[in-house]
Amino acid sequence: MTTVPPAGANLAGQILALGEDLHRLRGQLADLSGIGEQVTALVDDVTVLQEQVQHLLDAAGDKPVRVWDWSAMNKEQAAAAWHILIDWVRDILAGTYGLVGHVGGRxxxxxxxxxxxxxxxxxLSWLCQEWHRLYRSAKGTPAGAGEWHDRWLPSLVNRLLSESTVAACAKEDSHVEPRPTxxxxxxxxxxxxxxxDMAARPAAPVPGA
Incomplete structure (x- = not known):
């Protein structure tokens, strides 16, 4: 049987090692064409290795989505984020779900x-990003979409309309400027x-003392 590389190994190294194992096992398989049990075992090994290589290749392309941090964006990044967010609010939250505005909808x-x-x-930024991850990438699943609708969307709307500064605007049907804090x-x-607090703390030890 082949040796599976440890889970913490470097991804590129794992793929290279598994590729070498595949090449070696295929060579052994060709030399053992008349030996039934050994051939069967090697075929099983090759199948497992092929699955492992594919899994690692998939993982290599499965880059995590970076959550928007508005406080750290430059002008170009902020412009791109605003464009995505505004289009999503207009087309999806307002257009599809009727969840934005004072007239019509919910x-x-x-x-x-x-x-x-x-x-x-x-x-709204993280909700928008999660929607795009589900509906605009290969990472979405029906169960994930169900959770978005059943959990994330109503939870966020309820929180905004009960606990955020925009809650007052919803009650007044007009913008209420948030008070500076x-x-x-x-x-x-x-x-x-x-x-x-500093005076009550012990001094840091002197290096080498």
């Missing part, structure tokens, strides 16, 4: 001012707390 809908609310943009209530108090 009873509970995301207000059309969604793009003015940064946290709503972030939330601060992450720290009192900078002087923050400095005092940090200084007290």
């Amino acid at each position: 009873q509970r809908k995301i207000p059309p001012c969604w793009y003015r609310h940064p946290e709503v943009v972030v939330e 601060t992450s720290i209530d009192d900078n002087s108090a923050l400095v005092a707390v940090i200084e007290a």
Whole structure:
């Protein structure tokens, strides 16, 4: 029997090693044309190796989708992301599902001012990316699409209309500008707390001491 490379081995190395095993086993198979049991065992080995090679090749092309990080995008990246997101909201969320706007469609809908609310943009971004992964790539499955409709879509809509800054817009049927927020209530108090915390901590050990 052939030796299967460890799971943590380098992908290219695994494919190369399995390819070499296939070549060796095919040579042995040709030399053993008259030996029944050994030929059968080698045929099984070849089949398993072929499946492993195909699995590794598939994995090599299965690159993970990078989640949009709006805070780290340059102008070109942001322009591309906005284009994808806006088209998706217009064509899919609004056009197909009737989930955006003040008129028509479903009873509970995301207000059309969604793009003015940064946290709503972030939330819709991952939903948009997951939709594209399911419907615009070979990675989608019917079960995945079912989960998108049954879990992700209604969960996100409910959260936006109950907990985000766009919830007020939905109630007023017009845009309500989000109030600016601060992450720290009192900078002087923050400095005092940090200084007290640092003073109570032991000093770092001196290297080589």
